[in-house]
Amino acid sequence: MSSKVSRRRFIYATAGIAAAAAAGYAAYIYLGTTQKKEAVKIGVLADFSGPIAVLGEALKIGVEVAKEELEKKGGILGRPIELIYGDDKNQATEGVNAMTRLVNEGVVAAVGGLSTIVVLPVQEVVADNKLPFLSTYVSSYSLVDNVEKNYNRYKYYFHTGIGTTPHYSELVVEALKFIREKTSWNNVSILTSDQLYAKQITEGIKRINSELKEPFKIVYESIFPIGTKDFSVELSKAASAATQMLMFNNHIVAENVTILKQWSTLKPPYIIGFGDWVGSDTDYPKWTEGACHSEILVGDYNYNSNMTRKTPEVRDAILSKAGGRLPRGSFEGYDTFMVLAAAIEKAGSTKAEDIVKALEGIQVEGALGTYRYNQRHDVVREPPNFYPFVNQWQLAAYGYKDRLETVSPDRFKTAELILPSWIKL
Numbered sequence: 001m002s003s004k005v006s007r008r009r010f011i012y013a014t015a016g017i018a019a020a021a022a023a024g025y026a027a028y029i030y031l032g033t034t035q036k037k038e039a040v041k042i043g044v045l046a047d048f049s050g051p052i053a054v055l056g057e058a059l060k061i062g063v064e065v066a067k068e069e070l071e072k073k074g075g076i077l078g079r080p081i082e083l084i085y086g087d088d089k090n091q092a093t094e095g096v097n098a099m100t101r102l103v104n105e106g107v108v109a110a111v112g113g114l115s116t117i118v119v120l121p122v123q124e125v126v127a128d129n130k131l132p133f134l135s136t137y138v139s140s141y142s143l144v145d146n147v148e149k150n151y152n153r154y155k156y157y158f159h160t161g162i163g164t165t166p167h168y169s170e171l172v173v174e175a176l177k178f179i180r181e182k183t184s185w186n187n188v189s190i191l192t193s194d195q196l197y198a199k200q201i202t203e204g205i206k207r208i209n210s211e212l213k214e215p216f217k218i219v220y221e222s223i224f225p226i227g228t229k230d231f232s233v234e235l236s237k238a239a240s241a242a243t244q245m246l247m248f249n250n251h252i253v254a255e256n257v258t259i260l261k262q263w264s265t266l267k268p269p270y271i272i273g274f275g276d277w278v279g280s281d282t283d284y285p286k287w288t289e290g291a292c293h294s295e296i297l298v299g300d301y302n303y304n305s306n307m308t309r310k311t312p313e314v315r316d317a318i319l320s321k322a323g324g325r326l327p328r329g330s331f332e333g334y335d336t337f338m339v340l341a342a343a344i345e346k347a348g349s350t351k352a353e354d355i356v357k358a359l360e361g362i363q364v365e366g367a368l369g370t371y372r373y374n375q376r377h378d379v380v381r382e383p384p385n386f387y388p389f390v391n392q393w394q395l396a397a398y399g400y401k402d403r404l405e406t407v408s409p410d411r412f413k414t415a416e417l418i419l420p421s422w423i424k425l
Contacts, residue, residue, distance in 0.1 A: 037078065037079045037080065038079060039079060039080045039081060039082035040075070040076045040077065040079050040080070040081050040082065040108060040344070040350060041082045041084055041105065041106050041107045041108060042081060042082070042083055042084070042107055042108065042109055042110065042111065042337070042340070043083075043084050043085075043086060043099070043102035043103075043105070043107035043109070043110030043111070043112070044059070044060065044063055044083055044084070044085045044086065044110065044111055044112050045085075045086045045088055045095065045098055045099055045102065045110055045111075045112035045113055045118075045122065045133075046059045046060065046085075046086075046087070046088065046112045046113070046114050046136075047087070047088055047089055047090040047114050047115070047118075048060070048085065048087040048089075049087055049089055050087075050088075050089035050090035050091065051090050051226065051227075051252050051253075051254065052090055052114055052115065052251060052252060052253065052278070054253050054278065054281065054327070054328075055114050055137060055251070055278060055328065055329045056087075056114065057327060058281070058327030058328055058329035058330040058333065059112060059114070059136055059137065059329050059330070059332070059333035060085070060333065061318060061321050061322050061327060061330045061333065062318065062329065062330035062331060062332065062333025062334035062335075062336075062337070063083065063111065063333045063334065063336075063337045064083070064321065065314065065317045065318055065321055065330075065334050066333070066334045066337035066338050066341070067081050067083060067337065068317075069317070070338075070341055076341050076344050076345060077344060077345065077348070077350070084102055084105050084107055086098030086099060086101060086102045086110075086112075088114075088115075088118045088122075090114065090115050090117070090118060091117075091118065092117050092118055092120075092121045093121075094118075095118035095119070095121060095122045096121050096122060096124075096125055099122045099125045099126065099131075099133075100125055102131075103125070103129045103131055107131070108131075108132075108344070108350040108352075108355070109131065109132040109133065109134070109340055109344070109350075109352075109355055110126075110131060110132070110133045110134075111133070111134045111135075111136055111160075111333070111336045111337055111340055112135070112136050112137075113133070113135035113136055113137065113138045114136070114137045114138060114329075115138060115195070115197070116138055116139065116140035116142070116143070116195070116196045116197045117195065117196060118138075119135050119138045119140075119143060120140070120142060120143065120196075123143060123146060123154065123157050126154075126156050126157055127153045127154050127156060127157070130156055130352045130353075131156055131352060132156050132158070132340070132343075132352055132355045132356055132359065133156060133157055133158070134158045134160040134161075134336050134339060134340050134359075135157070135158070135159055135160060135161065136160060136161035136329070136332050136333055136336040137161050137329050137332055138159070138161075138197070139165050139167075139168060139197045139200075139201075140165055140196055140197045140200060141165050141166060141200065142196075143157060143159055144159050144376040144377060144378040145376075147376050147377045148375070148376045154377075155356055155377070156352065156356060157377060158359055158373060158377045158379070159376075159377060159378045159379055160332075160335075160336045160339060160371070160379050161329075161332035161333075161335070161336050161379070165197055165200040165201050165204055166204050168201045168204070168275075168298075169200075169201050169202075169203075169204025169205045169207075169208055170204070170208060171298045171299075171388055171389075172201070172205050172247060172274050172275065172298050173205060173208045173209060173212075174298075174388040174390075175274055175296060175298045175388070175390045175408075176188060176216055176245060176247075176274070178388075178390050178407075178408045178417075179245055179271070179296070179390075179417070180216070182417050183244070183419075183425055184425075185244035185245055186216055186217050186244065187216070187217050187219045187241070187242050187243055187244045187245070187270075188216045188217065188218050188219065188243070188244070188245050188246075188247065189218070189219055189220040189221065189238040189241060189243040189245075189246045189247070189270070190202055190205070190218065190220075190221050190222075190246075190247045190249065191221075191222050191223075191224060191231070191234055191238075191246065191247070191248050191249065191250075191259075192221070192222070192223045192224070192249045192250075193223075193224060193226060193249060193250040193251075193252070193255070194223050194224065194225050194226065195226065195250075198249045198250060198251075198275070199223070201249055201275065202221075202249055205247070206218065216245075219238075219241040219242060219243055220237055220238045220241040220243060222234050222237070224255075226252060226255075227255075228255055228258075229258060230258075230262075231255075231258060231259040231262050231263075232262055232266065235259070235262060235263055235266055235268055236266070236268070238268065238270065239266075239268040239269060239270070243268070243269075243270040244269075244270050244271075245270060245271055245274070245296075246263075246268075246270050246271070246272045246273075246274075247273070247274040247275050248272060248273065248274070248275055248276055249274075249275035250275060250276065250277070251276075251277035251278050253278050253287070256276050256278060256279060256288075257287050257288050257291075259272070260272070260288045260291040260292050260295065261288060261289065261291045263291065264288075264290075264291035264293070265291075267420070267422045269422070269423055270423070271294060271295075271296055271419065271420065271423070272295055272296070273295040273296035273297055273298070273392075274296055274297075274298050275298070276295065276297055277299075277328075278328045278329075279292060279295060279297045279328070279393070280297055280299060280303065280326075280328045280391065280404055281325065281326070281327050281328040282303070282324075282325045282326045282327070282403075282404075283325055283327075284393065284404075285393065285395055285402070290395055290397055292393045292395075293393055293394070293395045293397070293398050293420070294392060294393065294394070294398075294418055294419060294420045295392065295393050296390065296391070296392055297390075297391040297392065297393070297404065298389070298390060298391075299389050299391060303315065303326040303331065303404070304403065304404065304405075304406070304414065305406060305412045305414075307367065307368045307369055307383060308365055308366065308367060308368070308369060308370065309365070310365060310366060310367045311367045311368070314331065314334055314366075314367035315331075315367070318330045318331070318334070331366075331367050331368050332368070334366065334367055335364075335366030335367055335368055335369075335371065338364060338366055339359075339362060339364045339366065339371050340355075340359075342362060342364045343355055343358040343359045343362050344358070346358040346361075346362060359373060359377075360373060360377075368381070369381040369382055369383050370382045388408070388409060389406055389408070389409070389412065390406070390407050390408040390409075390417075391404050391405065391406050391407070392404070392405055392407050392415070392417060392418065393405075394415060394418055398418075398421070400415070400418065401415070
């Protein structure tokens with residue numbers, strides 16, 4: 001048999017190979033297109049346009065830093081991440097509507113939640129739709145009480161970012177003790193926002209104080225409504241009552257700025273702070289025009305302290321994304337998102353029941369500590385969720401380093417306590 005191939009047969013064979021190759025390539029393109037991995041949709045609920053939008057902005061920055069870090073490593077379950085935002089405007093109805101929209105958008109879980117007035121009704125939406133939800137910046141113990149009382153309904157809720165109101169109350173009392181040790185002061189006044197969480201904190205402080213061997217003397221109290229623009233009367237009454245330490249229990253930025261400016265102008269004979277939950281933002285001296293000098297902030301950390309091995313890299317990433325700022329709440333946003341991502345990876349699934357089970361057994365190192373949950377789905381963190389930090393703004397205009405310093409505990413101490421120039425011991 002001849003081994004020669006006719007020209008016609010060669011052309012036919014070549015054409016066949018080309019056709020087969022083309023068909024194979026087309027199949028490859030088709031399969032590559034149809035098998036493209038679907039994004040994991042995560043909801044982010046926060047106040048992005050209301051009175052505490054500065055916290056919503058901070059949360060968003062932290063979440064986006066976490067998302068970018070995860071996607072550099074392949075995303076979640078090897079899939080890209082899609083963030084879907086819901087603006088609750090710090091209103092209950094808006095929060096319910098926003099979370100409902102997130103559910104309808106197909107999110108597999110959500111993070112966020114800045115106010116109890118929003119998250120309590122949102123917790124019902126979460127329960128109705130069996131959606132894992134990790135709250136990031138809300139403190140009322142009513143939320144974890146619900147989990148304990150009716151686990152099967154509320155098991156989808158996890159309190160993650162910061163401590164509940166009993167933790168806050170304990171911290172404030174510890175801070176007052178620290179100031180008393182340094183100054184021998186004992187007279188305390190308390191101005192409380194009419195928000196549920198703030199009232200619960202004040203109730204807790206008074207209860208703890210009543211049980212102390214040497215209780216503080218509460219010389220003046222007042223509850224003010226959201227939107228208050230003039231605190232001069234309260235400040236003057238506190239001064240007339242011989243106040244030495246004034247706790248301002250609030251997390252609305254505008255009100256914090258207002259009272260600090262008025263305090264700095266009036267120069268009453270007492271220090272202020274203790275319950276200002278947004279005052280650690282690095283732009284706070286600018287917002288208050290320097291009136292935050294010597295303000296006492298009670299918190300579970302100082303952004304300038306390295307809580308874990310991850311703190312420095314997360315700090316650098318947030319500084320980069322926020323244009324040199326370290327917004328209050330950004331670290332919490334980062335950590336909360338990373339805890340959720342780790343749980344989904346551990347579950348190997350985006351099914352709600354699998355995520356809940358994974359969260360209940362999770363242990364994740366974040367920027368602020370290592371996270372896990374107790375039976376009430378309240379976060380337990382090491383260092384402790386509420387390490388008794390006492391921080392203080394010490395500004396360059398007054399001869400200091402122009403930054404938030406930690407004055408207690410000794411483990412994280414960066415400076416000594418200072419007093420306003422018009423107060424002498």
